Amino acid sequence: xxxxxxxxxxxxARALVxxxxxxxDVDTDKIIFTKLNGDLEPSxxxxxxxxxELLNTYNAEKYKRDRTTAYPSIQDQLDxxxxxxxxxxxxxxxxxxxxxxxxxxx
Numbered sequence: 001x002x003x004x005x006x007x008x009x010x011x012x013a014r015a016l017v018x019x020x021x022x023x024x025d026v027d028t029d030k031i032i033f034t035k036l037n038g039d040l041e042p043s044x045x046x047x048x049x050x051x052x053e054l055l056n057t058y059n060a061e062k063y064k065r066d067r068t069t070a071y072p073s074i075q076d077q078l079d080x081x082x083x084x085x086x087x088x089x090x091x092x093x094x095x096x097x098x099x100x101x102x103x104x105x106x
Contacts, residue, residue, distance in 0.1 A: 003058040004065060012051035016042040066103040071096070 009031060010024055019037035024030075033041050042050075072080070072095055080092035 002061050002064045002068075003054070007051065007054035007058055009047055009051050012047050012054055013042065015050055015054070016046060060106060063103045063105055067099055070099045070103060 013020075013022060013031050017036065017039040020033055020039050021035040021037070022031050022033040025032050031047060071077070077092055077095070080095060084090060084092050
């Protein structure tokens with residue numbers, strides 16, 4: 001799954017304790033757990049480790065996010081494919097290849 005929005009420490013905490021209730025204290029920048037629902041409260045270190053993991057995944061998938069916005073719409077791609085078949089051209093293949101070459105996998 002591609003992360004579309006840059007993760008926060010809240011997402012990291014949610015990944016570690018999905019049933020807990022908590023909030024971010026903006027004065028201390030610390031996550032405050034109000035109800036754990038059977039989960040153990042994760043340490044600040046565990047939250048930071050998970051946050052780093054999520055952030056690394058987000059950064060590694062930048063090319064996917066860039067490609068998503070660069071590809072022509074599905075409607076346009078289908079139209080390209082129709083006319084390519086009708087005219088013996090490669091418009092669709094060329095368009096997709098350009099997006100891939102402009103946004104290569106790392």
